[in-house]
Each structure stands twice: as structure tokens, then as C-alpha cells.
Amino acid sequence: MQPISATNDFVVKFANVNGSGSASANELFARAVLRMGVPVASRNIFPSNIQGLPTWYEVRVSGEGWLGRRGGVDLMVAMNPQTWDKDVASIDPGGYLLYDSTKPLPAAKPRKDVTLLPVPLTEMCNRAYSDPRKRQLFKNVTYIGALAFLLGIEASAVQWLIAEKFEGKETLIAPNLQAFNLGYDYAREHLKNSCLLKLARTDKVGNRIFIGGNEAAALGCVWGGAAVCAWYPITPSTSVAEYFTKHCERYRVDPVSKKNRYAVVQAEDEIAAIGMVLGANWNGARAFTATSGPGISLMQEFFGFAYYAEVPAVVFDIQRGGPSTGMPTRTQQSDLLLAAYAGHGDTKHVMLFPEDPREAFEFAAAAFDLAERLQTPIFVMSDLDIAMNDWLCKPFVWEKDRKLDRGKVMTAEDLEAGKTFGRYLDVDGDAIPYRTLPGTHPRLGAYFTRGSSHDSQARYTEEGNLYVAGMQRLLKKFETAKSLVPQPIERSAKEKAKHGVIYYGSTSGAMNEALDALERQGFRLDALRVRAFPFPENVVDFINAHESVFLVEQNRDAQLQKLLVNECAIDPARFISILHYDGTPITARFITGAIADRLKLAKAKEAAE
Amino acid sequence: MTYITKPKLHHPGLATNKLGFTHRDYEGRISTLCAGCGHDSISAAVIQACFELDIEPHRVAKLSGIGCSSKTPDYFLGQSHGFNAVHGRMPSVLTGANLANRELIYLGVSGDGDSASIGLGQFAHCLRRGVNMVYVCENNGVYGLTKGQFSATADKGSKAKSGAINADSPIDLVSLAIMLGATFVARGFSGDRKQLVPLIKAAISHQGSAVLDIISPCVTFNNHAGSTKSFDFVRAHNEAVNRLDYVPAEKEITVDYKEGSTEIVRQHDGSVLKLAKLRSDYDPSSRVAALAHLQGRQEAGEIATGLLFLDPEPEDLHGHLNTIDAPLNRLGQDELCPGTDALEAVNAEYR
Numbered sequence: 001m002q003p004i005s006a007t008n009d010f011v012v013k014f015a016n017v018n019g020s021g022s023a024s025a026n027e028l029f030a031r032a033v034l035r036m037g038v039p040v041a042s043r044n045i046f047p048s049n050i051q052g053l054p055t056w057y058e059v060r061v062s063g064e065g066w067l068g069r070r071g072g073v074d075l076m077v078a079m080n081p082q083t084w085d086k087d088v089a090s091i092d093p094g095g096y097l098l099y100d101s102t103k104p105l106p107a108a109k110p111r112k113d114v115t116l117l118p119v120p121l122t123e124m125c126n127r128a129y130s131d132p133r134k135r136q137l138f139k140n141v142t143y144i145g146a147l148a149f150l151l152g153i154e155a156s157a158v159q160w161l162i163a164e165k166f167e168g169k170e171t172l173i174a175p176n177l178q179a180f181n182l183g184y185d186y187a188r189e190h191l192k193n194s195c196l197l198k199l200a201r202t203d204k205v206g207n208r209i210f211i212g213g214n215e216a217a218a219l220g221c222v223w224g225g226a227a228v229c230a231w232y233p234i235t236p237s238t239s240v241a242e243y244f245t246k247h248c249e250r251y252r253v254d255p256v257s258k259k260n261r262y263a264v265v266q267a268e269d270e271i272a273a274i275g276m277v278l279g280a281n282w283n284g285a286r287a288f289t290a291t292s293g294p295g296i297s298l299m300q301e302f303f304g305f306a307y308y309a310e311v312p313a314v315v316f317d318i319q320r321g322g323p324s325t326g327m328p329t330r331t332q333q334s335d336l337l338l339a340a341y342a343g344h345g346d347t348k349h350v351m352l353f354p355e356d357p358r359e360a361f362e363f364a365a366a367a368f369d370l371a372e373r374l375q376t377p378i379f380v381m382s383d384l385d386i387a388m389n390d391w392l393c394k395p396f397v398w399e400k401d402r403k404l405d406r407g408k409v410m411t412a413e414d415l416e417a418g419k420t421f422g423r424y425l426d427v428d429g430d431a432i433p434y435r436t437l438p439g440t441h442p443r444l445g446a447y448f449t450r451g452s453s454h455d456s457q458a459r460y461t462e463e464g465n466l467y468v469a470g471m472q473r474l475l476k477k478f479e480t481a482k483s484l485v486p487q488p489i490e491r492s493a494k495e496k497a498k499h500g501v502i503y504y505g506s507t508s509g510a511m512n513e514a515l516d517a518l519e520r521q522g523f524r525l526d527a528l529r530v531r532a533f534p535f536p537e538n539v540v541d542f543i544n545a546h547e548s549v550f551l552v553e554q555n556r557d558a559q560l561q562k563l564l565v566n567e568c569a570i571d572p573a574r575f576i577s578i579l580h581y582d583g584t585p586i587t588a589r590f591i592t593g594a595i596a597d598r599l600k601l602a603k604a605k606e607a608a609e
Numbered sequence: 610m611t612y613i614t615k616p617k618l619h620h621p622g623l624a625t626n627k628l629g630f631t632h633r634d635y636e637g638r639i640s641t642l643c644a645g646c647g648h649d650s651i652s653a654a655v656i657q658a659c660f661e662l663d664i665e666p667h668r669v670a671k672l673s674g675i676g677c678s679s680k681t682p683d684y685f686l687g688q689s690h691g692f693n694a695v696h697g698r699m700p701s702v703l704t705g706a707n708l709a710n711r712e713l714i715y716l717g718v719s720g721d722g723d724s725a726s727i728g729l730g731q732f733a734h735c736l737r738r739g740v741n742m743v744y745v746c747e748n749n750g751v752y753g754l755t756k757g758q759f760s761a762t763a764d765k766g767s768k769a770k771s772g773a774i775n776a777d778s779p780i781d782l783v784s785l786a787i788m789l790g791a792t793f794v795a796r797g798f799s800g801d802r803k804q805l806v807p808l809i810k811a812a813i814s815h816q817g818s819a820v821l822d823i824i825s826p827c828v829t830f831n832n833h834a835g836s837t838k839s840f841d842f843v844r845a846h847n848e849a850v851n852r853l854d855y856v857p858a859e860k861e862i863t864v865d866y867k868e869g870s871t872e873i874v875r876q877h878d879g880s881v882l883k884l885a886k887l888r889s890d891y892d893p894s895s896r897v898a899a900l901a902h903l904q905g906r907q908e909a910g911e912i913a914t915g916l917l918f919l920d921p922e923p924e925d926l927h928g929h930l931n932t933i934d935a936p937l938n939r940l941g942q943d944e945l946c947p948g949t950d951a952l953e954a955v956n957a958e959y960r
Binding site: 209210219223251252254257260262265269274275282285287396397400436446450 | 665666667668670672682683687688689690691692693694695698700701702703704705706707708709710712713730731733734738926927930931932933934936937938940942944945946947948949951952953955956959960
């Protein structure tokens with residue numbers, strides 16, 4: 001068996017015990033590769049626990065710039081005895097196994113087709129350090145040192161990173177460098193020429209940034225003018241609120257009074273959180289909450305209220321494995337139907353589907369404009385894959401002349417001037433009325449916001465025709481939303497293709513790579529990335545322009561497909577579902593295989609006829 | 610007779626307050642509650658209190674939940690914005706609204722049905738946080754709007770209109786409020802406006818969480834023999850611990866009570882509360898003593914009313930969050946959005 005030989009194209013997977021300090025060291029590795037200008041796609045696979053359970057960190061090195069999961073492992077760093085067998089079995093034939101050789105291996109040779117890279121980590125660290133915590137922590141940095149030599153990472157790049165990382169805590173720099181050098185020197189002495197996976201400097205990273213989705217969303221909230229965040233802790237959305245607080249402490253403290261231009265409240269539950277968000281938005285302050293599936297379920301009553309009473313809100317659903325408690329630390333795209341129709345009665349909500357942290361930032365900021373313009377809740381449908389991993393993405397942009405859109409708010413001057421006001425009156429034909437903020441005018445503009453049926457003047461009514469008129473206007477408002485939300489992005493094949501593929505959200509990384517692979521196999525597909533609901537007209541046009549359309553989703557019940565069938569009256573037979581929902585991020589290999597199989601079958605059928 | 614609209618004209622001799630407003634300017638729509646409902650008396654007391662305090666009606670935000678009591682904001686302060694939330698969830702909405710604009714006066718109107726069951730959590734947590742508000746609970750021991758089921762404040766052994774006996778232990782919102790950190794806790798009775806109006810005025814001027822539990826008999830479903838929240842029962846078992854006179858900041862204080870039996874408490878906004886003790890041993894500055902007294906009276910089947918607890922130097926949520934003095938909803942783009950250059954600096958940190 002020939003050992004795998006590759007430059008800038010391999011997958012390194014770290015198997016650790018969580019709470020052991022490995023995350024920090026592993027991230028150092030990913031960033032070192034990036035500093036060499038080589039793109040990486042890194043992913044955490046962590047358990048629903050605080051300490052002591054298995055956790056994996058997968059770094060895909062891709063000189064071509066593919067950001068989705070590839071599938072498979074070329075080099076395994078196996079640091080967790082509990083998962084040893086599984087980890088060793090998961091290495092691709094011809095791959096490599098780096099492990100702590102202080103203790104002898106259980107079996108003589110775990111696999112014949114895998115190259116062993118033994119490094120006596122425990123022994124080295126026990127010699128170098130006396131503190132038990134240091135001995136444990138620095139083992140991780142030591143194996144990073146060994147890896148650096150084996151793969152050809154410039155030592156200076158890592159040393160530079162360590163210095164940056166511990167800026168302000170200089171006493172930590174020296175021991176980290178020491179641990180790194182321990183591993184680096186050992187590998188240079190004992191493992192020269194053992195590994196044919198190599199890194200070579202390129203310029204592919206460019207000016208891109210490496211950041212996580214939740215932090216990006218939080219930054220989008222700051223730039224988007226959010227003044228209030230009410231939230232309840234749940235995996236994987238908690239860090240949205242934490243990053244928001246962190247960045248507000250930087251950007252939202254009045255320089256003179258030293259007081260805060262923001263408020264963050266950890267509510268007693270998700271229902272209280274969304275209640276606070278609605279109260280704040282009703283009273284003219286941009287407010288948001290971040291939660292996951294279980295929280296969206298709880299908040300439904302208020303979503304229906306906000307839909308009907310037309311109160312703005314921004315809600316981040318960082319989707320995770322469902323249903324119920326599901327898999328709290330695994331990814332999925334399974335809350336679409338829930339969010340689209342949240343609340344009893346006839347409701348419809350706007351959803352945005354960011355593909356990566358860059359869009360998480362953009363869509364977060366846009367969500368506040370949309371919420372106030374449309375006077376309705378806006379759901380930003382992120383997922384754990386985007387939220388809790390660092391992604392290489394284009395830098396964030398804020399145009400110099402960009403203005404926040406505060407929507408239709410009638411001022412005291414407008415009211416004094418005699419402008420007609422009715423809270424639910426369609427004055428402009430776009431089905432969006434004006435609202436007034438509490439405390440605006442002594443005599444004019446006051447009204448009740450309620451979930452009960454109302455006429456255009458916000459008066460309670462049980463008259464059927466008035467109720468219907470209001471409900472129809474809400475439908476029309478939803479139509480208006482079609483032109484305001486992020487539009488789909490189309491990518492045509494080199495020649496017009498018979499088949500199309502639709503996808504959304506974090507699937508895009510793997511999808512881009514799959515399209516390339518399929519093209520090379522002779523399968524041409526036009527692709528459309530849906531970025532919001534309601535679906536603009538060109539989504540329907542795209543579907544009608546193709547014989548059949550593949551729909552790639554990370555849920556069991558083909559939820560986007562169902563929305564398309566529901567909302568656009570499309571025959572479900574036009575779709576071929578490609579579904580992946582085991583909680584791991586979808587891979588290019590999976591998509592390529594699934595689509596190619598179907599297309600081969602179709603070709604064979606055609607040939608037979 | 611709610612199909613008759615209120616006349617727009619009023620008697621020229623009607624008294625005006627400092628703002629030149631009459632009593633009528635603090636009214637809302639005609640009530641659709643049952644004739645004789647206790648809640649209508651409370652609405653009248655709110656109107657009187659706001660009139661006497663020279664409050665600008667549009668600077669009040671009225672929030673409520675679902676229930677008969679939650680309908681009442683329609684019947685007072687017609688120039689104020691109102692928010693009828695969903696059942697039991699008024700406190701969270703009020704908290705958010707308050708965060709957005711700390712300058713308005715927040716009246717949260719609820720009932721025992723809305724606050725003591727589904728709303729118990731939100732009741733507790735808005736008080737824990739010290740939200741600056743007046744929490745009015747119009748307490749009649751039943752779910753009026755859904756026709757007479759026991760609420761969680763119904764006393765054990767009390768009888769429903771249907772004849773059923775309540776076997777569950779009651780929740781006392783006043784004791785809970787004291788335990789949870791509310792800084793102004795009082796109980797009143799819709800049938801005693803003289804006691805109630807000063808309590809409302811004091812609560813509105815209190816700069817912290819003020820809770821007013823107001824027994825408000827439901828004439829349709831809980832005003833019969835066997836009820837412990839009927840007019841008759843409350844009148845017979847009402848034990849006021851003190852009588853409150855509210856003196857606005859500008860007025861001079863005259864002491865005309867017996868020495869030692871009147872307490873003068875100055876609130877943070879300068880207003881003064883003159884507490885005439887009706888029980889010489891009652892100390893409204895001690896949570897522990899207040900709780901003991903309340904438990905004792907409850908066991909004896911008596912209803913303690915009056916200003917039960919007061920912390921004249923309350924903290925509030927805005928203080929805890931160290932928010933700017935100006936309302937958050939007035940912040941402009943320059944103060945909210947860090948801008949293009951700052952974002953470029955962020956990008957640089959993540960390369």
C-alpha cells in the first residue's frame with residue numbers, strides 16, 4: 001500500500017478528550033496553515049457535555065479552496081484512548097496515524113495500510129514540566145510542533161501566531177514555544193521523511209478572514225444597530241449573545257458618560273426573551289434574540305402575535321439536530337417548516353439562509369432593516385456548522401454611505417401636519433402601514449397593539465369582511481417581501497443543462513466542490529442557491545426551465561422542497577431530493593455520489609428506450 | 610350601554626390640573642365589563658391618580674395580558690399607546706419596552722388569572738430584575754373572562770359559583786413580591802378608593818418595581834357567600850396596616866397626626882409618603898416583618914391592606930445594566946453603527 005502523497009490537499013483529524021485544552025492547540029494549527037496562504041476548512045465535532053467526552057477537530061487543507069467537508073481522513077492525530085479503534089478505522093488507506101507512543105500500542109500494528117507516526121508526548125512533557133495541568137495542556141502544543149515539521153509548516157509562522165495569541169499574557173508565550181519546539185525537534189530527529197503530506201505556500205487565502213458564524217452574526221447585530229438583546233442559553237446559539245455583549249463593550253459605550261448604548265438581558269426562558277424583543281421593537285429600539293429549534297417551538301405563540309399585530313423582531317435560529325432535544329451539538333437544517341409557519345392560524349414568516357459567516361454578518365444587519373421595513377419577525381436560519389466553526393470567508397463590508405432603514409414611522413410633525421394615520425392602513429399600496437412609537441404625540445397617534453382581530457384603525461372588530469381584508473393585506477405584504485429579501489444566486493453550467501440543483505445555507509461549501517466534480521465526470525447541472533423565503537419569482541422560473549431539479553437538504557423531510565410545493569404550486573414530481581441529516585456537515589463526496597448515481601440511472605434508462 | 614359613545618364636550622366648570630387637562634382627558638373608552646365590576650373602580654382610581662399627578666397621558670405606556678382586567682387599559686388614558694400581550698406574558702413585553710425608552714411611565718395591568726398561573730414566572734422575574742414599573746394585579750380569585758374557574762389566588766375552602774370547593778393552597782402575590790425584591794408592595798381594594806388612589810400615586814412615582822395587588826370582586830362569578838373575594842367578605846376582613854397620604858415633591862409637608870404614629874418617607878423623586886399607622890407594630894421597611902405579618906393575617910382569614918413594604922431607595926434594571934440616560938430608542942445611526950473603518954479593523958484581526 002502506497003502512503004498517500006499530497007500537497008495542499010488532505011484532511012487532518014484530531015481526536016481529543018474535551019476539556020483537555022486541545023481546541024486551542026488545534027486552532028493554532030489551522031491558523032498556521034492559513035498564514036501560509038493555503039485555504040483550510042476546519043470543523044469541530046464536539047459532544048453535548050462539558051468535560052471528559054470525545055471531541056474531534058477536522059482540518060481540511062485545500063489549495064483549490066474547497067470549504068465544505070470532503071469526507072475521509074488522511075492523517076489522524078489520535079489522543080483519545082476511548083475512541084482509538086474508531087479513529088484508526090476511519091483513516092483512509094495509505095493514511096497516517098500520529099499518536100502518543102509513551103505507552104506501547106495495544107495491538108502490534110493497528111493497520112497494515114497506515115503509516116505510524118509515534119511521538120512520546122507524555123514522556124517528553126513529563127520531563128519538561130512538573131505541574132500536572134501544564135503536562136496535560138502542553139501535550140497538545142507538542143504534537144502541533146511535530147505536525148508542523150512533518151507537513152512542512154514554517155516554524156516561524158507558528159511562533160508568530162503564538163506571540164499574537166498570547167499578546168498581553170506574555171508569560172505564556174515561552175512555555176508554549178517550548179512545547180512547540182519539543183515536538184518539532186523530536187519529529188525532525190526521528191520522523192524525517194515519514195510523511196508525504198506537504199504544505200506549500202500559496203496566495204490562495206488572499207485578504208479573506210477566518211471567523212465563526214456566531215461571532216459574525218453578533219457583529220452584524222452591532223453594525224445593524226441592535227440596541228437590545230434578550231436571550232436564553234441554549235446550544236449552539238449562546239455565543240451569539242456573548243459575542244454581542246463583547247463587541248458592544250468595545251463599540252457601544254458612550255465615551256463621555258461611560259454608560260452603555262445597549263442592553264443585554266438573559267431572560268428566564270425563551271418565551272420571556274421573545275417577549276422582551278417584541279416590547280423593545282414595539283417601542284422603537286432594534287432588538288433580537290438568538291436560539292435554536294427548541295426555543296423556536298416555545299416562542300411560537302409570540303411569533304403568531306408579532307405576525308398579526310405586525311411587530312418587528314429579529315430571531316436567529318441556529319439550527320441543530322432535532323426533533324425535541326435531538327442532538328444539541330450536531331448540525332441540521334430542519335426548522336424551516338417550523339419557522340415558515342410558526343404560530344397557530346394562517347401565518348407566514350420571512351426567513352434568510354446565510355451560507356457562511358460572511359453572509360451571517362450581512363444577513364444579520366439586513367434582518368433589522370427588513371424587520372422594521374416589513375414590521376414583522378425575520379428569521380435568520382443559521383446552523384451549528386456555520387455557527388460553531390471558523391470559516392474562511394470574504395471580509396465584511398459596510399459601505400460608507402449606507403443608512404439604516406427604520407421603516408415607516410410617523411413622527412409628531414407628521415401627525416401635527418394632519419397626515420392620515422391608521423395603524424393598519426395601507427396608504428402606499430405595498431401593504432405596509434405606518435406605525436407610531438409610544439410617547440410621540442399628546443393627542444394623536446395612540447393605538448392598541450393586540451393579537452385580536454382589528455380594523456385598519458387598530459380597533460377591535462369581529463366583522464368578517466374587515467378581518468379578511470386585514471389577512472389579505474398580510475399576504476400582500478409577504479409578496480412585497482419577495483423583492484426586498486436576499487435574492488437567489490444562480491450558477492449556470494458551461495452549456496445549458498437539462499437538470500438543475502437547488503440548495504441553501506451551509507450546503508454551499510460542499511455543493512461548489514460537487515458541481516466541479518460532477519462537471520469533470522461529464523454531468524452538467526445549473527445551480528441555484530436560495531437565500532430567503534418567500535421565494536422570488538426567478539426560483540420558479542429556474543425550476544420550470546429544467547427537466548428535473550435536485551434539491552439538496554440537510555433534513556429528513558425535504559423541508560425546502562415542501563415549501564416550494566406549498567408556496568409556488570409546483571408538482572413534487574419535478575424534484576429529486578438529496579437528503580443528508582446524520583448531524584455531520586454534508587460532504588462533497590456525498591452530493592457528487594448521490595447526484596451522479598441518479599444521473600447515470602437516468603442516462604441508462606434513456607439509452608434503453 | 611357600550612354602543613353609546615362618550616360625548617366630546619364637557620362641563621366648562623370641570624377642574625383642571627397643572628397641565629390644563631380635565632379628568633376627561635385621562636379617560637379611555639366606555640367599559641364593556643359587567644355593571645358593578647371592581648375593575649371599573651380601579652380604572653377610575655387610575656384616572657384620578659394620573660390626573661392628580663399632572664401626568665401627560667401620552668407619556669404612559671399601558672401593557673396588559675389577557676383577561677377581564679387586561680381589557681381595562683382600553684378604558685383609561687385614551688392618548689396612551691397600549692399593548693395587549695398574550696396570556697401571562699405582559700411582564701416580558703413591558704421589560705423590553707422599558708429598555709427601549711426609560712422615560713415613559715409603564716403601567717402593567719394584569720389579573721390573578723393572568724399573573725398567578727401561566728404568568729407566575731414572568732411576574733417573579735420582572736420583579737427580581739427590578740423593572741421600573743407599576744404592576745397592577747386586579748385580583749378576584751377567578752377567571753372571569755372564561756366564566757368563573759378558580760384562579761390560583763382563590764383561598765383554600767372557598768366556594769365557586771357552581772358550588773365547587775377549592776382544595777388547592779392559594780398563591781399570595783404580595784408575599785411573593787416582597788420575597789422577590791420588589792421595592793414597593795401594596796394591597797388595596799377596589800371598593801375603597803380613598804385608600805387606593807394614594808397607593809397608585811405613590812406606586813407611579815416610585816422609581817423601581819411597584820406591585821399593587823388590588824382585590825377587585827367579580828360581581829358575576831365570585832361575589833356570593835362562600836367567596837373570600839366578595840365585596841362583603843373583603844369589607845368584613847379588611848385590615849389596613851396604614852393609611853397613605855401622597856404629597857408631591859413641590860408641596861410642603863404638614864404633620865397633623867399624633868406624634869409617633871405617622872411615618873414620613875421621602876422617595877427618590879422628592880415626593881413624600883405620609884404613612885399613618887393603623888397598627889402601631891407594623892413596619893413597612895422590613896421584608897421579614899412584612900412577610901410574617903402577612904402569613905399571620907392569612908392564617909386568621911384576614912386581608913392585610915395598605916402599603917406593606919417600601920424601599921425608598923430602589924435600584925432598577927437600567928441601573929444594573931448601566932444604560933445611558935437618554936432612551937435607547939433615540940440613538941441615531943452614528944451612535945449605533947461603528948462604521949466602515951471600524952469594520953476594516955475587525956477584518957484585520959481575523960486574518
